[in-house]
Amino acid sequence: MIELFNVFLMSMLIITALAMVSSRHLFVTVMLSGFFSLLIAAIFLLLDAADVALTEAAVGAGISTVLFLGALALMDVEETVRGEKWIRIFSLFVVAVTTLALVYAAFEQPAFGDPNAPIHQHVAPWYIQHVPIHMDIPNIVTGILGSYRGYDTLGEVFVVFTAGIGVLSILGDPVKNRRQRVVKKAGLRHYLIPRLVGRTLIPFIVLFGLYVQFHGEYSPGGGFQAGAIIAAAIILFAILEGEDQALKIIPMRGLYFLMASGALLYAGVGVATMLMGGRFLEYGVLADTMVAGQQWGILLIEAGVGMTVTGVLLTIFHAFAARSNL
Amino acid sequence: MVWLDLYHYWVFAILLMIGYFSVIAKRNLVKKLIGLSLFQSAVFLLYITMGKVDGGTAPIIGMTDKTDIFSNPLPQVLILTAIVVGISTTALGLSIVVRIKEAYGSIEEDVIHQKDQVE
Numbered sequence: 001m002i003e004l005f006n007v008f009l010m011s012m013l014i015i016t017a018l019a020m021v022s023s024r025h026l027f028v029t030v031m032l033s034g035f036f037s038l039l040i041a042a043i044f045l046l047l048d049a050a051d052v053a054l055t056e057a058a059v060g061a062g063i064s065t066v067l068f069l070g071a072l073a074l075m076d077v078e079e080t081v082r083g084e085k086w087i088r089i090f091s092l093f094v095v096a097v098t099t100l101a102l103v104y105a106a107f108e109q110p111a112f113g114d115p116n117a118p119i120h121q122h123v124a125p126w127y128i129q130h131v132p133i134h135m136d137i138p139n140i141v142t143g144i145l146g147s148y149r150g151y152d153t154l155g156e157v158f159v160v161f162t163a164g165i166g167v168l169s170i171l172g173d174p175v176k177n178r179r180q181r182v183v184k185k186a187g188l189r190h191y192l193i194p195r196l197v198g199r200t201l202i203p204f205i206v207l208f209g210l211y212v213q214f215h216g217e218y219s220p221g222g223g224f225q226a227g228a229i230i231a232a233a234i235i236l237f238a239i240l241e242g243e244d245q246a247l248k249i250i251p252m253r254g255l256y257f258l259m260a261s262g263a264l265l266y267a268g269v270g271v272a273t274m275l276m277g278g279r280f281l282e283y284g285v286l287a288d289t290m291v292a293g294q295q296w297g298i299l300l301i302e303a304g305v306g307m308t309v310t311g312v313l314l315t316i317f318h319a320f321a322a323r324s325n326l
Numbered sequence: 327m328v329w330l331d332l333y334h335y336w337v338f339a340i341l342l343m344i345g346y347f348s349v350i351a352k353r354n355l356v357k358k359l360i361g362l363s364l365f366q367s368a369v370f371l372l373y374i375t376m377g378k379v380d381g382g383t384a385p386i387i388g389m390t391d392k393t394d395i396f397s398n399p400l401p402q403v404l405i406l407t408a409i410v411v412g413i414s415t416t417a418l419g420l421s422i423v424v425r426i427k428e429a430y431g432s433i434e435e436d437v438i439h440q441k442d443q444v445e
Contacts, residue, residue, distance in 0.1 A: 003330060010337045013371075017341055017364055021348045026356050033360060040367055048384045048397035049374045055409045056370075064363070064413050071420045072356070075427045079354045080434060091351035095343045102342070106335030113380035114331075115395075120379060124398045132387060140385040140399040141406065149403060156407040163414030170421040219386065224410045309410055316417045323424060 002046060009043050024079040026072055034065035050220035051141045054212070058228035063313055066235055070320040135294035137217040145222060146298035150281040153301070154266055157308050161263045164312035167319050174315075174322035175252050178243075188240050198240040205233035213306045217295070223302040227309025234310075235317050243321045252318065259311030265304035269297060334375040341368035353435040355423045359416060366412050370405045377401035 016039060020032045037060025044053035110117035131143040145153055171177075188194050213226030238246035250258075270281040278285035283297025345368060348361025377398035385399035423433055430438045 007330075007333060010334065014337060014340055014344070017344045020360060020364070021344055021352070021357070026354070029357065029360055033363070036364075036367070040371065043371070044374050047374050047378045048382055049377065049402045049405070050384045050386070052370075052374060052402050052406050052409070055406050059409050059413045060367075064416065067413070067417055067420060068356070068360075071424055074424050075356070075433050079352075079357060088351050091347055094350070095347045098346070099339050099343045102339035103336050106332050106339070109332065109335055111331035112334055112375065113378050113382075115379050115382075117376070119376050119401070120398055124400045127399060128385065128396055138387040140387065140396065141402050144399055144403045145406065153407060156411050159411050160414045163411075163418050166418045167421045170418070170425055220384070222406075224406055228410065312414060316414070316421075319421065320417075320424070 006043065006046055009039055009046070013039050013043070026077045026079060027069075030065060030068040030072060033068065034061045037061040037064065051139075051222065051225065054220050054225045055228060058225060058232055062232040063228060063235065063317075066232075066239075067316065067320060070317070070324070073324050074320075134290065135298065136291045137295065137298070139217055139219065139221075141220075142217050142222050142298065142302070146301055147281075147283060147294055150270075150283075150297075150301065153305065154270070154281070157263050157266055157305055160312050161259055161308055164259055164315050167316045171319040171323055173252075174318040175247075177322035178247075189242065195240050198236055202233050202237055205236070206230055209233060213302065214299075216302055217298060223305025223307075224309055227306045228313065230306075231310050231313035231317070234314055238317070238321070243318065247318065250314070252315070255311045255315045255318070257311075258307050259315060262304045262307030262309075262311060265307065266301045269300050269304070273297070334371070338368050338372040338375070341371065355426065355433040355435065356420075359419050359423065362419070363412065363416055366408075370408065373401040373405050 013036065016032055016036045020029045020036065023029050023032070037056055041053045041057040041061065044050075044056060110119075127144050127148060128140055131137065131140045135143050135147060137143055168174075188198075209226045209229035212221035212229060213223060216222035216226070234246060234250065237249075269283075269286075273282050273285055274280055276285045281297070281301075284290040284293040286293040286296045342365055345361045345364030345366075348364065349358050352358055352361065377400070379395060379397045382395040382397040385396040385402070426438065427433050430441050432438060432441075
């Protein structure tokens, strides 16, 4: 039954993707991409990836759609030029041949859900077995993310941080850009219903974000998801009340501080473990016992991840928002 | 049934190629970016489907009574971080598109190219 539901959702996914690419109105494409993210999040949930589903729903359906809409506000929404015919036919040919090759290659792959597939024989069983022993937390995904693959996650946090810096240097300082622009009616203040609903929802979204952050070791969650959820709540506030109001609550300076200090906190934990006699990001030395040290380490680095992700996503949002009506 | 065993690879292949088509055939820069993110989502889907184990549950100990079989947590870790990195890099691409629009007054590749030729 679940299998059939999966097939249904995946067919919807393909139809949505086709509609996204073929639509010539970019607004339609962007709204459909939000729907696409929601569909794929549901599929991730059916495939036992609760953490990934949470991230995709918050990032893909929420923040990515807002960013694309913010960028579309600055450009034409109609796709006017259609490439030459032979380019389209040639691309279609290349794509069709590659699809057929990939479909053919799939016949040699392990079947869906096969417990004997090579992917399940490598390090994964070791992780599943050792997370309860080494760090005694229920969420294996958080355990691997924070501890076994801590270097990797540190790298990802710095990539996110770098992307934030990149957007700032391309689009310019939001504070300066805002000063130059003509002030107009801000936000959706004059629409009663969205404003009332939004105002009621925002505290609960923030609360949920904090829960996801600090309960991430016990249930699906962690810094990446929490950062995206909290950022989404504040973006909702900015849309409803206007960006000026949102910047009064968390000024750009605060966001810069947030994104830098999150990454520094993560790296700082690594340096601290080195100073305490361990190796870089070897959390065991942070407390008396190995398990307690691991738990402290994961809590701290997840907090760092959450701070950086929130800071970067909000900075990117404000950078785009300040660019309009320049 | 063989198709029930393999359809997720096919869905992956089709989604991947829809995204790829959008990148190579469309002349609109936003469409290209959307195609890239479709391409990315297809890869995410491949990883997550490969991690699924028949009869397994989400890899959280003690969430359900079944405690012996878990789906593979490793692809989930990789994709979880990749999604957030993906949105950050998409935003970077989008900011470049915004600057291109401001400089050339268009996001259509052909128009941009023509303007470059004239100058």
